Amino acid sequence: MGISFDNLKPPRWGGPVPGPVERDPCVLGPDVVLDPPVVLSPMAAVTNPPYRMICREMGAGLVVTEMIHARKLVEGDERTWQMLDIRPSEHPVSVQLFGNEPSVLAEAAAIVAEEGADVVDLNMGCPMRKVVSNGCGAGLLEDTKLIYEIFRAMSDAVDVPVTGKIRAGWEESNAVDVGRAMQDGGAAAVTIHGRTRSDMYDGHVDLAIIAELKKAVDMVVIGNGDVHDWQSARRMFHTTGCDAVMVARGALGNPWVFRELAADLAGEEVPARPDLAEKRRTLARHVDLYIDTFGEERTTFEIRKHLLWYFRGTPGEKTLRRKLKDLHSRADIMRAVDAACEACREVGAKAS
Numbered sequence: 001m002g003i004s005f006d007n008l009k010p011p012r013w014g015g016p017v018p019g020p021v022e023r024d025p026c027v028l029g030p031d032v033v034l035d036p037p038v039v040l041s042p043m044a045a046v047t048n049p050p051y052r053m054i055c056r057e058m059g060a061g062l063v064v065t066e067m068i069h070a071r072k073l074v075e076g077d078e079r080t081w082q083m084l085d086i087r088p089s090e091h092p093v094s095v096q097l098f099g100n101e102p103s104v105l106a107e108a109a110a111i112v113a114e115e116g117a118d119v120v121d122l123n124m125g126c127p128m129r130k131v132v133s134n135g136c137g138a139g140l141l142e143d144t145k146l147i148y149e150i151f152r153a154m155s156d157a158v159d160v161p162v163t164g165k166i167r168a169g170w171e172e173s174n175a176v177d178v179g180r181a182m183q184d185g186g187a188a189a190v191t192i193h194g195r196t197r198s199d200m201y202d203g204h205v206d207l208a209i210i211a212e213l214k215k216a217v218d219m220v221v222i223g224n225g226d227v228h229d230w231q232s233a234r235r236m237f238h239t240t241g242c243d244a245v246m247v248a249r250g251a252l253g254n255p256w257v258f259r260e261l262a263a264d265l266a267g268e269e270v271p272a273r274p275d276l277a278e279k280r281r282t283l284a285r286h287v288d289l290y291i292d293t294f295g296e297e298r299t300t301f302e303i304r305k306h307l308l309w310y311f312r313g314t315p316g317e318k319t320l321r322r323k324l325k326d327l328h329s330r331a332d333i334m335r336a337v338d339a340a341c342e343a344c345r346e347v348g349a350k351a352s
C-alpha cells in the first residue's frame with residue numbers, strides 16, 4: 001500500500017474563493033515563530049536540505065524534514081544520522097521522528113534538538129503498511145494513552161516545542177481525543193491531515209474534522225490536505241479556523257506556492273507564476289544545492305522526479321521523460337532542462 005511517486009497531484013477544488021484571510025505569525029514557542037504561518041510538509045525522499053532551503057527562500061515559514069527513524073538514530077545508524085543535516089539558512093526547521101517507544105523517542109528528541117532542530121515533530125499519520133504494522137505512524141492513532149506518554153516523555157526531554165502530525169483517525173475520526181492526549185502530554189501544536197488512514201489519499205480532505213479539532217484544543221492547529229494555491233489556503237483558514245497551513249503535494253515542483261501564500265496572507269497582490277527563465281534559474285539552484293549536499297552521481301538519479309514535477313502538465317514533460325535515462329552529470333541535467341524549456345517555447349505555452 002502506498003502512493004505512486006509519479007503522479008502526486010492534490011485534487012482540484014472549484015468552489016468560490018473566500019475573502020482575504022488575516023493571520024498573525026503563528027507562535028510555536030518563545031523562539032519559534034512561523035512567519036508567514038505556512039509550512040512545508042515532511043515528505044520522505046523529498047524534503048531533504050536542498051528542497052527545504054529552496055522552499056524557505058520562497059517564503060515558507062517553517063520547513064519539516066523527512067521522517068527519521070528514532071530508534072536507528074539513537075543506535076547511531078550512519079544513514080539515519082546523515083538525514084539529520086540542518087543548514088543555517090533553513091531555520092526555523094522541524095525534524096520529524098517516527099517510532100512508538102516513549103523513552104527512545106525522548107532520547108531521539110534530545111539528539112535532534114542538540115543538533116539544531118527548532119521543533120521536534122512526531123509522525124502519527126504515515127499510512128504505509130510496513131510503518132503501521134509496527135505500531136508507528138498512523139498505527140499510533142488508536143492508543144491515546146501511549147500518545148500521552150510519548151508526548152510527556154518527549155516534552156520533558158527537550159526545551160524546543162514538540163509537535164505531532166496526525167491523520168483524522170484510523171477508520172473513523174478520533175482526532176479530538178488524539179489532540180487532547182497530545183496537549184495533556186505537553187505538545188505545542190498538532191498538524192492534522194484531514195483524511196483517515198483508510199482514506200489514504202482518496203477523495204477530498206475533510207475540513208469539518210480540522211475545524212472540530214481546532215475548537216477542542218488550546219494548542220496551535222496546523223491544517224493540512226489539498227492546499228496547493230492561495231485560494232485553497234484561504235479556504236482551509238476560513239473553514240477550519242486553523243492557525244497555519246501545511247503544503248505537501250502542492251509544493252512538488254512548485255516552491256513558488258510559498259511566495260503566493262505569503263503574499264496573499266500579507267494582503268499583497270499574489271505574484272505571477274514563474275516564467276520559463278525563472279523556472280530554469282530556480283531549477284539550476286536546486287540542482288546545485290543537491291550536488292553540494294549529495295554529490296553529482298546521486299543527484300543525477302534523485303533529481304529526476306523533481307524535474308518531472310517542475311514540468312508536470314507542460315509541453316516540456318514529454319521531452320524531459322525521454323532524456324531522463326541519459327543524465328550522468330550536471331551538464332546533462334541542465335541540457336535536459338533546456339530541451340524541456342525549448343519544447344514549452346515552441347508551443348508558446350506558459351511555464352506553469
Ligand SMILES: Cc1cc2nc3c(=O)[nH]c(=O)nc-3n(C[C@H](O)[C@H](O)[C@H](O)COP(=O)(O)O)c2cc1C
Nearest residue numbers: 010041042043044067123193225226227247248249
Ligand atoms: C511523497 C510524499 C511523502 C510523504 N512523506 C511524509 C512523511 O515523511 N511524514 C509525514 O508526516 N507525512 C508525509 N507525507 C504526507 C504529507 O506530509 C501530507 O500530509 C499529505 O500529502 C497531505 O497533504 P497535501 O494534500 O498537501 O499533499 C508524504 C506525502 C507525500 C506525497
